[in-house]
Amino acid sequence: MAFTSPYPAVEIPEVSVPDFVLARSAELGDAPALVDGLSGETITHAELGFYVGRLAAALHARGLRKGDVVAVFCPNTIWYPVVFHGIAAAGCVTSPVNSLYTPEEIAFQLKDSGAKVLVTISLFLDRAREATAAHPVDEIVVLDGAEGHTSLRDLLSTDAPAVQVDIDPATDLVTLPYSSGTTGLPKGVMLTHRNLVANVAQCRPLIDLHAGERIIAVLPFFHIYGLTVLMNQGLQWGGAVVTLPRFDLEQFLRTIQDQKITRAFVAPPIVLALAKHPLVDQFDLSSLVTINSGAAPLDESLAEAAQARLRKGADTGVTIAQGYGMTELSPVSHTTPDTGREPAGAGPTPKGTVGYAIPNTESRLVDPATGEDAAPGERGELWVRGPQVMAGYLNNPQATADTLDADGWLHTGDVAVVDEAGRFTVVDRVKELIKYKGYQVAPAELEAVLLTHPEISDAAVIGVRDAESGEEHPTAFVVRTPGSGITADDVMAHAAAHLAPHKKVRRVEFIEAVPKSAAGKILRKDLKAVAAAW
Known part of the structure; x- marks a missing residue:
């Protein structure tokens, strides 16, 4: 049987990702949109909208056209959203590259994605050059500048006319992240404008994030979790996204304290540090309202331990929860609602679960051995259907068919159970990943x-x-x-x-x-x- 979300369906605007995420940039004006957690450098919402328009114009003037792929090999900075949305506004497709990749791995992605341009930073330039020696691109753009390369400043200072690209949100790609999917070598995951717009809109009823909140962005934007949940969700809902280039526990704690961070979207290793590392006691983390863990299962006892430590014995304070998703789901399909956003009549969501299916999302639990729906209360492979499901894997129809069936169900490869209230718990993995x-x-x-x-x-x-x-x-x-x-x-x-x-x-x-x-x-x-x- 198919389990529907307990939340009413939401409207999915038929617009591009930049038009959706930056819709309030003029209204929010001088409110901070992006803050460098180390230097304090800030981009306001109004500036973000302006910079995105200038970058799109510059890319168009340099000959990039709708559908062209631009690889972005860069850690989190306040300029990453400018680059991502500028590429999207030009009608092009961002293929984010893992900052830890070797030249061989970068070259593979450049070749497989068909990238025409590689955007990077000077610190990564040696690896970028070695990768492009193996698989050439038309140009390497170095955001912070390097001799012989165009910089972001060069692009933003263009006097090229503004560009308006006719985008079909349902079919035109906006990003091409690479994922190993349920098994095998990395594959380009084709995500449309509608996929990403839908996922932010779908999460809204469960997340009580409002303008003025401050979200720490230490999970990388090159990961779909960082890209959608931290970057696009935070900006679209009017928050300030505070960036850190990598995870360093002391920097992370100091930034939460000094920037009065209200929300942290993290992975389980960070929750482990919050539960056990002695450094945590040296910082004031009382501004935190919610810590939401994703990217891997979070153990119930670990979540309880971290929450108890941060609350320092109080009955109220920060809540630690978790969600579920994957690159092929843009990425969220299930999450724990904020306090007060639970379905009617439901109490607090137990630790260890990934919460409820988000609006417009159907779920099935299927016995991997028989292909039949698992009996009530039994484990089964989690299948998901909804507007956040990918268009498929780039140039890989067999891998697409192995993961996405003819009825639109994405076979996640994860084994889950669901309770009588509709809350899901991921318990195992069919896939080898x-x-x-x-x-x-x-x-x-x-x-x-x-x-x-x-x-x-x-x-x-x-x-x-x-x-x-x-x-x-x-x-x-x-x-x-x-x-x-x-x-x-x-x-x-x-x-x-x-x-x-x-x-x-x-x-x-x-x-x-x-x-x-x-x-x-x-x-x-x-x-x-x-x-x-x-």
Whole structure:
């Protein structure tokens, strides 16, 4: 059976993402839209609208046209939203690149996405140049300037006429993030203007965020969670988005204290730090109203511990909750409502659940073995249907068909249960994907890298859950070539040289042979059984 959201359907405006997110920029005027959490540099809502228009005009003047892809390889800065919305207003498509990527990984994304321009910062320029040497683009733009490259200042100072592009929100892409999906190598996720507009509009009835609130943006904008939930949601609802370029616990705590942050959207490792790290007691975090965790499951006991610590024994104060989503869902399908935004007659949402399906969203729980709907109270693979569901994977009809069926149901690969009130809890994963610190790590990608080593004859990678953090650590089972003396440190060093830090192999076990089925499929359940005995 299909479970509908307990919330009434909302209207999805038929407009572009910039028109939707920046609709109130003139009204909000001099109110801060973006604040650099380290320097205090600020962009107002009015300035944001102006800069976006100028950047769109500059890109158009340089020959970029509707549908062209611009890769953005940049950490969180107050200028990231200017770049994203300027690209979108020009009718182009942003393909955000993970800031931790190696030149090889960047080059793969440039080639696969067909990017014409790469936008980056001077600190990342060496990797950008190496990547574009492998796969050239028309231009590298360096936001903060570098000799021989156009800067953001150059683009914003253009006197080119304003540009108006005819955008069909339902079909025209606005962003092309890369995700491993339910399995396999990274794939371009085609998200339309309507996908992103819908997801912000759908979340509104559950989130009581209002103008003047301050949202800390430490989760990266290149991740769909950061892009939609922190950046676009925060700006559209009139908040001030306070950026940090990376997660440093002391900087994070100091910024919450000094900037009077009211909302934090985070991943479970940050909740773990809030629950246990001694630094937390040195800062005044009393401005916080809500901490919402996503990107990976948040354990009930961890959420309770962090909330109790931050409340310092009081019955009220900050609430720690969680939501659920994935890149292919733009990303939110389920979330915990703010206090007072629960469905009629419902009490507080229990910790450990991901809350309710958001408006305009249907859910099913399907038995992976039979393909039939799971019985009430039973576990099943979570399927989702709604306006936030992706258009498909770029140039990959088979992967699209494997994930998105003919009836519009997205098969998430996650196993969930639902209670009588309609609250969902994610309990397991059908898919093989490893989640480490909120990032997706595809075993197939790590295995491919390991097999390039001449002293490795076979390899299999699984995620092994760490009891302390709850994180899954990429763990490699390696078969040495005859006569090889390769060590675990050698294996990890080889992987680290070719992969971003979050994809590193964290443990190596040497085995005689990788267990496989008759069809050659790695029997990961056998390896997980071995790991469970450690």
